[in-house]
Amino acid sequence: MEKMRADARRNRAKVLAAAEEAFALDGLAVPLDDIARLAGVGAGTVYRHFPSKEALFQAVVLDRIQQFAEEARALATADEPGAVFFDYFVRVIRQASLNRAICDALAESSGHAFKAGAGDEFRAAFAELLARAQAAGAVRADIDGDDLRALIVGCLAVERYAPGTEHLLRVVLDGLRAAAATTA
């Protein structure tokens, strides 16, 4: 990895940058040729550095997901766990709706996507925030980490279907605040 030829390293970086941009805009749907063209290289060069389109995608989103997880861990000891939880939830939704790559990554059926476990890290860290908020009585109790992830996917679908409708996010947030017993 370190003893690559200089031009190879340069091209690898160009491909990563182009992929980040292209995936952010159109998600996994972007053709690999477009990424190659944007990077100013041939498709073969992309395959020299990454075994498949999927691998390239994961290389692009992995550190962003880890960033999310890191951020969540840093917030795990904060005061006001309720406010912290909701702020974080909103931030994740906002980031993801600006970046189709994150969207697709979160929406992929859990399991085969991040074998490195970045997805699990994220879910675990988020679940910790959730548990604290629940302990503080700020979030209903009948929800767990997996539910949270599903809700995020749902919010992203709403955002994609009707962009710029932030008040719908509030519906979900209020639903999370509600006591479980409210339901008929």
Add this chain to the structure above:
Amino acid sequence: MEKMRADARRNRAKVLAAAEEAFALDGLAVPLDDIARLAGVGAGTVYRHFPSKEALFQAVVLDRIQQFAEEARALATADEPGAVFFDYFVRVIRQASLNRAICDALAESSGHAFKAGAGDEFRAAFAELLARAQAAGAVRADIDGDDLRALIVGCLAVERYAPGTEHLLRVVLDGLRAAAATTA
């Protein structure tokens, strides 16, 4: 349409039945060849009866959507508008999560899908139920018919991502019940 040859009419019916089954299972993603095979006819026969795959899809879902609209109109004069609204909402979600075709139909960016206006009929009828529930104070006021459709799409995304998690639907329902001012 009436003076078709007997076998033609029979084949048309077989295609419609096969399409209904296949679309219900896999949505628009199902290859047209599969539908033809399931119907026991050739692809050419499908195209004799429907100008495109999209047209076939609409022929399949159109009357179901209209059925929804009809049902909503029938409920528009019922007592207890709040309960009626929530029941209807849940029923739509349930039906759609059992039928990928309805799912895809509702998720398609509004506009080019049902030029006959079945989609608009549905939205209008649902909006009427919504307005009555809001007038009765059972649903928050900062929501309109389009928001509702977006929420449905979101709920369907949740259901598809994590099947069988009905309690997440309750989160949204409780969010709809909540007064708008609850949000920080």
Add this chain to the structure above:
DNA sequence: TTGGAATCGGAACGGCGGACCCGCTTGCTG
């Protein structure tokens, strides 16, 4: 029964997109 037209069915076409390969280029090393 039979002629011919409507219908059938699946082979063929075209476009798209992911993966691979091979002749040419380029940069490292001695």
Add this chain to the structure above:
DNA sequence: CAGCAAGCGGGTCCGCCGTTCCGATTCCAA
């Protein structure tokens, strides 16, 4: 500076899918 291996690129193959075409078949009416 020269030689060679690593790297490059895009042309190519392959599979998938919507659509079209046409020879074979079936139905209807005279």
